[in-house]
């Protein structure tokens with residue numbers, strides 16, 4: 001008990017000392033009375049509890065702050081992680097876009113190549129078409145030639161029906177008539193009258209070219225005999241046409257007046273008295289005739305109907 005009293009007294013003394021010291025430290029501006037009041041209030045046991053409460057509150061506040069910081073850091077980390085995800089997504093997207101771009105470039109190059117191939121194929125088709133058009137022209141010419149030959153062959157039919165008629169050896173059967181082309185070198189060129197005499201020896205006469213078909217057929221034949229080294233003026237063949245009676249009035253051997261004809265451009269021009277007509281080997285069969293001096297030395301063409309075989 002005494003110990004308790006002693007200890008209580010010692011406690012009070014120590015406590016008062018502390019209180020006085022606190023008064024000096026914290027409230028040196030207060031009056032002594034206020035010091036006493038404060039000292040008395042702090043002497044109360046609740047004072048220690050308040051201190052703990054403050055400490056606890058401070059700790060709680062600190063904990064809350066730490067929690068807030070932690071949450072903040074968590075949020076920040078999440079954002080960073082999300083950012084990282086976004087970056088990864090963007091990277092993936094970039095890779096995908098790169099792949100798409102590369103594919104598009106590849107497809108473009110393929111399409112370009114395809115287009116180039118198609119253009120070259122189109123060019124080839126164009127050339128082939130031109131070639132075929134040329135071939136069509138060739139076929140057309142061949143068809144005309146064949147039709148001409150058919151017409152010639154058909155013209156043989158009446159002769160066959162009438163019995164076996166024929167042309168003399170060395171003569172050409174054409175359009176139902178026999179022709180002699182004095183193209184051989186053994187027959188020298190001569191004037192119109194002498195040429196006619198040669199024909200008459202065979203019962204023939206100089207050719208009368210009174211149709212388009214005859215002119216075409218004769219031109220084809222004399223073009224085959226054409227000697228390119230010979231001047232055109234010496235390459236003609238006398239025909240049975242003259243204007244010797246009436247100048248400018250051209251007549252066939254039987255007196256029939258010429259109707260049209262196949263004169264060369266500028267012909268007949270009667271250059272130095274040209275009263276006899278000749279056919280020349282020319283590419284254009286419709287411009288095949290010239291008038292020439294009758295004594296001019298030329299080849300000639302005889303014509304006669306086929307003869308029956310002598311029995």
Ligand code: BGC
Pocket residue numbers: 233234267269271274290291292293296
């Ligand atoms: C003339 C022609 C003529 C021919 C007779 C040529 O030089 O130009 O008009 O018909 O000679 O051979």
Ligand code: CA
Pocket residue numbers: 267268269270271274290291292
């Ligand atoms: Ca002439």
